[in-house]
Each structure stands twice: as structure tokens, then as C-alpha cells.
Amino acid sequence: MKLIKNIFKLIGFIIKLVFETVVLLTLIGICLFVYARFIEPELITVREEVIKTSTLKHMERPIKIIQFSDTHLGPDFTLENLNKVIQKVNAADPDVIVFTGDLIDNNRELDDTAAVVKALEILEAKLCKVAVYGNHDHGGNGTRKYKKIMEESGFVLLNNSHYIVDLGQNQKMNIMGIDDLLLGRPDVKKAVKGISEKHFNLFISHAPDIADELAAYPIDLQLSGHSHGGQVSIPFLGAPFTPPYARNYIKGMYGAKGNERMKIYVNPGLGTSQLKYRFLNVPEITVFTIQPE
Numbered sequence: 405m406k407l408i409k410n411i412f413k414l415i416g417f418i419i420k421l422v423f424e425t426v427v428l429l430t431l432i433g434i435c436l437f438v439y440a441r442f443i444e445p446e447l448i449t450v451r452e453e454v455i456k457t458s459t460l461k462h463m464e465r466p467i468k469i470i471q472f473s474d475t476h477l478g479p480d481f482t483l484e485n486l487n488k489v490i491q492k493v494n495a496a497d498p499d500v501i502v503f504t505g506d507l508i509d510n511n512r513e514l515d516d517t518a519a520v521v522k523a524l525e526i527l528e529a530k531l532c533k534v535a536v537y538g539n540h541d542h543g544g545n546g547t548r549k550y551k552k553i554m555e556e557s558g559f560v561l562l563n564n565s566h567y568i569v570d571l572g573q574n575q576k577m578n579i580m581g582i583d584d585l586l587l588g589r590p591d592v593k594k595a596v597k598g599i600s601e602k603h604f605n606l607f608i609s610h611a612p613d614i615a616d617e618l619a620a621y622p623i624d625l626q627l628s629g630h631s632h633g634g635q636v637s638i639p640f641l642g643a644p645f646t647p648p649y650a651r652n653y654i655k656g657m658y659g660a661k662g663n664e665r666m667k668i669y670v671n672p673g674l675g676t677s678q679l680k681y682r683f684l685n686v687p688e689i690t691v692f693t694i695q696p697e
Contacts, residue, residue: 440636440683445480445676449686450492453657455625455667456697459604462573466695467531469606470498473629474673476509476540477520481675486523489674489689494528496691500569500577501529503559504629505538505584505610509677511546517553524557531569534579535559538610538630540677542587562608564591566598576600581608585649590614596621604694611649612670619663625692626668631655633672633685643685655685 460467470493475481493501508514527533541550554561562581569577578599582590592614599605601622609618612628631650634643646654653670660666674687 436683440681444682444686445680446485447686448489448492448674448689450496450689450691452691452693453669454693454695456695457604457624458697459602459624460571460575460577460694461696462575463571463696466693467499467571467577468497469500469502469627469692469694470496470529471502471504471627471669471671471690471692472674473504473610473671474506474538474632474675474677476506476673476675476677477514478509478675480680481509483519483523485674486520490523490526492689494526496689498528498691499530500579500606501527501533502579502606502608502627503533503535503554504608504627504671505536506540506629506673506675506677507538507550507553508546509540509675511540511544511549517549520553521557524553524559527558531577532567532579533557533559534562534567534581534608536562536581536608536610537584537588539584539586539588542584562595564589564594566595568603571604576603577606578603579606579608582614585609585611585614586647592617612653612668613649613651615653615658615660615666615668619660619666623660623663623666625694626660626666627671628653628668629671629673631670631672632677632682633670635676635679635683635685636681637684639684 535554560567566580580595582595605623607623607626609628611630631646631654633655634646637643658668672685672688
């Protein structure tokens with residue numbers, strides 16, 4: 405009898421343990437869902453990176469470049485969200501502002517372009533504001549809409565072209581940008597035409613994996629987005645999914661293969677696409693301080 409009672413006690417203990425474990429895992433799952441769906445997508449972090457260069461030797465002060473990317477304006481990332489980003493960018497007092505594409509998530513669903521222009525034109529940069537096409541900027545017949553928005557809000561839209569900034573004392577920053585790799589017509593050779601190793605060479609591409617091709621040129625810094633850092637990242641495993649042309653370079657700073665001069669930075673973006681979830685990929689504005697070695 406005692407043995408039977410002990411068996412029933414053990415069974416009861418196991419059932420209780422299983423029940424408590426299921427309840428605990430369910431609560432953890434709910435908390436993770438709430439965080440990934442409602443909390444992390446609304447956060448904004450300002451990340452700072454220092455880029456040391458031997459090209460700009462006579463600088464009175466460091467140059468501050470601010471990158472933001474992949475806003476995906478729409479129901480999940482509203483103009484209110486964008487205005488919060490703009491306030492943070494302006495508060496950082498940038499010399500150059502870089503937008504690396506995917507402004508609107510679905511061009512067919514957003515008609516109030518005047519409001520977008522009004523928001524973006526508030527962005528202030530001492531030297532220039534530059535942008536490139538992302539795949540969503542072409543999608544939904546958005547090519548002309550995006551061009552109009554960016555140019556009316558004071559951005560130089562780099563489409564297989566470059567823009568030279570005179571920094572004085574025979575020093576220049578050459579900012580190059582290409583069309584989107586997925587839906588555009590990128591032409592690297594056209595963008596880098598006339599590139600000089602004496603300049604500080606900044607290359608902008610929405611998709612980061614072009615870096616392996618760019619390593620053949622005297623690029624100092626490539627800025628990209630597109631990947632969203634995978635949007636959802638699993639601890640110790642990383643991002644289970646990234647889009648085409650964001651498979652080799654997913655998030656953060658990289659060195660270029662075969663080019664010691666070149667750094668690649670992939671911004672995880674601000675908005676979301678497909679599903680409004682972010683986990684271990686907090687929306688980010690990146691501040692690059694360019695200073696002499």
C-alpha cells in the first residue's frame with residue numbers, strides 16, 4: 405500500500421511539475437510576443453561609431469555622418485514615428501545625413517506625400533543630405549514618387565552617381581550611390597567614375613552584399629540597410645532569415661575582404677516589413693564620427 409501511495413505521489417508531483425512548466429513557458433512566450441510585437445519596434449537607439457582615416461589630415465574638427473534607413477512608412481511606422489527620428493537626428497547636429505532607402509512600405513497605400521516632404525525637409529545637415537533607392541522605393545510604381553519626395557525635401561538622390569563635398573584645404577569627400585540591386589539598375593562603374601584615393605570615399609547602397617565588388621576600389625566606408633538585421637534574431641544563432649543581397653553582411657560593422665581601407669556598416673533600420681516584429685534588433689540611428697588617425 406505504501407508503495408502505491410508513493411507512486412501516486414510521484415505521479416502527482418510529475419503532473420504538477422509539467423503543469424507549472426507549461427504555464428511558465430506560456431507566460432514567457434506571451435511576454436516575448438508582447439515585447440517583439442509592441443515594445444521593441446517602438447524603441448530607437450542611437451549608436452555611435454568612430455571611423456579613423458588617413459585621407460583627411462587637415463581637419464579642424466571631426467565630420468559627423470548620420471545614417472538612418474528602412475523607415476517603411478505605413479500603418480506600422482507612422483509620420484509620428486518619423487518625426488521622433490527626425491528630432492533625434494537633428495539633435496545629433498550632423499554634417500552629412502544619409503538615408504539608405506525603403507522610405508515607404510507600400511507606395512500604393514500612402515498618398516500624402518506632402519506630409520512626408522514636410523517632415524523630411526526639417527532634417528538639417530551642415531554639408532548635405534543624400535539618399536539612394538531601396539527596393540520598396542521602386543515597388544508599387546514608387547520610383548518617381550520617391551524621387552520627388554527626396555528632392556523636394558532637400559536630399560541629393562544618388563542613382564549611379566556621385567556628389568563631391570569640398571572640405572577645404574584640398575580635402576574632399578566623394579559620396580557615391582547606386583540604384584537598388586533587387587528592383588533597380590545598379591551601375592557601380594558609373595557611380596565610382598573619377599574616384600580618387602586622395603578623397604574620403606563614402607559609398608551608399610541599400611543592399612549591403614555589393615561590398616565584395618566594391619572592395620576593388622579605394623572606398624573608406626560603405627553604408628547600407630535592407631537587412632533589418634534579420635528583424636528577428638535568435639540568441640546564439642543570429643538571424644534565421646535575411647532578404648536577397650543581405651546574406652553576407654547582415655548587421656553592424658565589417659571589414660572588407662582584401663581591402664584594409666574599407667569598412668562596411670549595415671544599419672538594422674527603423675521600421676518593419678511583412679510583419680511588425682523585432683527581436684534583438686532595436687531600431688537604430690547610427691552616428692559616424694570621421695576623424696584623422
